[in-house]
Amino acid sequence: MKTDELISLLATGAAPVPAHAVGRRFALALGLGLPGAALLMLATLGLRPDLAQAATESAFWMKLAFAACLALAGLVATERLSRPGIRVGYVWGAMAAPVLALWLAAVVALTTAAPEQRLGLILGDTWKSCPFNIAMLSVPLCIATFWCLKDLAPTRLALAGASSGLLSGALSALVYALHCPESAAPFLGVWYVLGIAIPTLAGALLGPRILRW
Amino acid sequence: MERTHSSDARFLETESRLRELLVQGLGGDSAAYHGFLKALGAHLRAYFRKRLFQRPNDVEDLVQETLLAVHNQRHTYRSDQPLTAWVHAIARYKLVDMLRSRAAREALTDPLDDDLEVFATSDTDAADAQRDLGKLLDTLPDKQRLPIVHVKIEGLSVLEAAKLTGMSESAIKIGVHRGMKALAARIRGMV
Numbered sequence: 001m002k003t004d005e006l007i008s009l010l011a012t013g014a015a016p017v018p019a020h021a022v023g024r025r026f027a028l029a030l031g032l033g034l035p036g037a038a039l040l041m042l043a044t045l046g047l048r049p050d051l052a053q054a055a056t057e058s059a060f061w062m063k064l065a066f067a068a069c070l071a072l073a074g075l076v077a078t079e080r081l082s083r084p085g086i087r088v089g090y091v092w093g094a095m096a097a098p099v100l101a102l103w104l105a106a107v108v109a110l111t112t113a114a115p116e117q118r119l120g121l122i123l124g125d126t127w128k129s130c131p132f133n134i135a136m137l138s139v140p141l142c143i144a145t146f147w148c149l150k151d152l153a154p155t156r157l158a159l160a161g162a163s164s165g166l167l168s169g170a171l172s173a174l175v176y177a178l179h180c181p182e183s184a185a186p187f188l189g190v191w192y193v194l195g196i197a198i199p200t201l202a203g204a205l206l207g208p209r210i211l212r213w
Numbered sequence: 214m215e216r217t218h219s220s221d222a223r224f225l226e227t228e229s230r231l232r233e234l235l236v237q238g239l240g241g242d243s244a245a246y247h248g249f250l251k252a253l254g255a256h257l258r259a260y261f262r263k264r265l266f267q268r269p270n271d272v273e274d275l276v277q278e279t280l281l282a283v284h285n286q287r288h289t290y291r292s293d294q295p296l297t298a299w300v301h302a303i304a305r306y307k308l309v310d311m312l313r314s315r316a317a318r319e320a321l322t323d324p325l326d327d328d329l330e331v332f333a334t335s336d337t338d339a340a341d342a343q344r345d346l347g348k349l350l351d352t353l354p355d356k357q358r359l360p361i362v363h364v365k366i367e368g369l370s371v372l373e374a375a376k377l378t379g380m381s382e383s384a385i386k387i388g389v390h391r392g393m394k395a396l397a398a399r400i401r402g403m404v
Binding site for chain 1 (some may be wrong): 227238244247251262276280290291297306388389397
């Protein structure tokens with residue numbers, strides 16, 4: 001087939017592109033992935049029994065705010081990375097900010113605590129399972145966001161994969177926070193961050209293999 | 214200085230003309246879209262020819278692959294974005310992708326290939342693609358191939374194609390869409 005024939009083929013009957021096609025795709029992916037992660041959490045872990053009590057404490061809301069801010073930055077970065085020729089720019093800073101703020105709070109908590117309490121603040125009661133639970137809950141979200149990116153056009157595949165892994169991990173942490181009884185900043189700063197890092201790393205490794213177009 | 218100014222002006226003129234055509238095309242104006250692809254094809258050919266001077270036979274294949282990618286991914290263009298940035302990122306991605314998969318493949322083949330390549334190069338057929346997309350189209354399953362043949366090659370409307378094939382209108386639309394993606398996937402598979 002000659003190139004002119006291909007061009008005619010492409011142009012003939014080309015359907016109009018709906019407005020906000022990329023945004024709709026992301027909305028659909030998260031609209032499926034987030035309930036998926038929530039159902040997985042309810043089925044395997046369950047809500048924390050004292051959720052109503054926790055909802056009155058500011059530490060609980062700080063935990064949710066951390067995950068939500070990180071997810072929002074991850075969403076914006078992933079959307080930008082899914083379009084050719086768009087720079088991520090200041091969004092890198094928006095991605096780092098929630099983590100840095102959390103670490104700052106952790107340092108403050110650790111320095112003001114009595115020395116014998118410090119290890120307890122870091123390990124909590126659930127440090128062994130926390131990162132793996134967050135990684136597990138991120139699986140439906142990772143599948144949904146990768147499916148979304150498959151239809152778009154990321155040109156930096158490892159970065160796009162990492163970014164969608166971070167988005168999935170942060171949303172997964174948001175869901176997991178409804179189960180997890182921990183709220184100390186030092187705990188979150190280590191184990192939540194590690195839990196989010198697992199899908200981020202997996203995304204970076206899988207991106208170049210799965211996202212080629 | 215004068216020259217730089219005039220080439221800048223020409224560049225801006227091309228950018229705004231092509232952008233206009235693409236935006237109209239995205240809105241469903243297939244004549245404008247045809248004009249866009251035609252002009253883009255010429256720019257891509259020059260771009261790849263400059264960068265693939267050792268592989269002139271690959272140029273037309275890459276032009277076709279990139280045009281198909283631009284078409285399949287056209288919904289990722291953001292209308293407030295310079296068209297050059299979007300097109301350049303796609304062209305560069307396709308170029309690097311091709312060179313990378315070629316390098317991976319050639320690492321496995323006999324080094325004698327390098328000598329034989331001298332005879333393989335010839336300029337007369339540089340304008341023809343080596344890979345025939347028409348033949349590749351024939352390998353698609355009927356539910357994708359028939360909608361593409363009727364709507365995209367014969368120029369029938371979706372309704373006419375639906376009547377002719379006994380498929381539903383939405384099956385025709387989905388068949389065209391998935392078929393074009395499948396075509397791009399087959400190209401990647403055979404690089």
